[in-house]
Amino acid sequence: MSIKLTQLSHGGGCGCKIAPSVLANMLAKLPAAQAFPQLLVGTETSDDAAVYQINDQQAVVATTDFFMPIVDDPYDFGRIAATNAVSDIYAMGGVPIMALAIVGMPVNTLPVEAIQQILAGGAEVARVAGFPIAGGHSIDAPEPIYGLAVIGLVDPKQVKRNSDAKDGDRLILGKPLGIGILGTAMKKGLLDDAGYAALIATTTQLNQVGATLASLPGVHAMTDITGFGLLGHLLEVCRGSKLMATLNSQSLPMLEAAIHFAQQGIGPGAIERNLASFGDAVRFSTTVTDWQRRILADAQTSGGLLVSCAESEVEKVLQTFHQAGFGQAMDIGSLKAGPAEIIVS
Secondary structure (H helix, E strand, C coil): CCCCHHHHCCCCHHHHCCCHHHHHHHHCCCCCCCCCCCEEECCCCCCCCEEEECCCCCEEEEEEEEECCCCCCHHHHHHHHHHHHHHHHHHCCCEEEEEEEEEEECCCCCCHHHHHHHHHHHHHHHHHHCCCEEEEEEEECCCCEEEEEEEEEECHHHCCCHHHCCCCCEEEECCCECHHHHHHHHHCCCCCHHHHHHHHHHHCCCCCHHHHHHCCCCEEEEEECCCCHHHHHHHHHHHHHCEEEEECHHHCCECHHHHHHHHCCCCCCHHHHHHHHHHHHEEECCCCCHHHHHHHHCCCCCCCEEEEECHHHHHHHHHHHHHCCCCCCEEEEEEEECCCCEEEC
């Protein structure tokens, strides 16, 4: 294909997200929602999806996610966008049952064949995950946009909220960091075939293990790492749970190719926006390098699950991740009573 998807958009992947502090200001004057006892999870705790209880055994999980291309290949773009969208269901401990497509395409610029490939990529992910794309909505847009609105089911007793982490919990990260950095390197023509293969393998790996993790009694909270980076999404857990996090920068799983580019200062603009948004809520020790800070704030697209679990459950959580194909899952830090902040050493 002669037209490169990433050249048709001003941003890509979850790097398109509005910065956390800007989003907070936008939502600050939103009227308080009317109380609905069945609404188990709404907007209060910055969770990944809404949850509405139907009966004692079932609750509906609902989410939507869409963005502009992070890669040029249309089929890969469709796969990444669909994998990313359904991840929010898994992060709540749920299982997807159906989805609707969200499609915005520059129809006078982008060949029909390319649009077909984007939709085909999304449909293939849905097939693998075991749910139908049952419809959707499309518009003629100046930039290519694709994603899904996904509906799932979860046992109300297994819902994993950002606000339920406990004092003394360990933090386990399922996927390596550096996706946004690799995406930027690709746009600059710097990413080799091996780096691109790593980017695709990571962003198209479904976080289906979330439902199994949610069933473990010592798992208290989960979220998936996307546009706000590891620091941004962990900070949401800290604020929701009223806890302080400590991260070990030497224990973070990272995409090997991303380290080289991070050291050169290559990465999406979302890194600077994220770092500026954290303010005094994130503190770095003097041993943490600038490139490590950038990877911690890198906007992940279809990133890994972050699990907050009892220390006694760490080995079981790691074993569950590893058996599901997440070989780089690692124990990266801990939570304890204190102000809602993150200390990185």
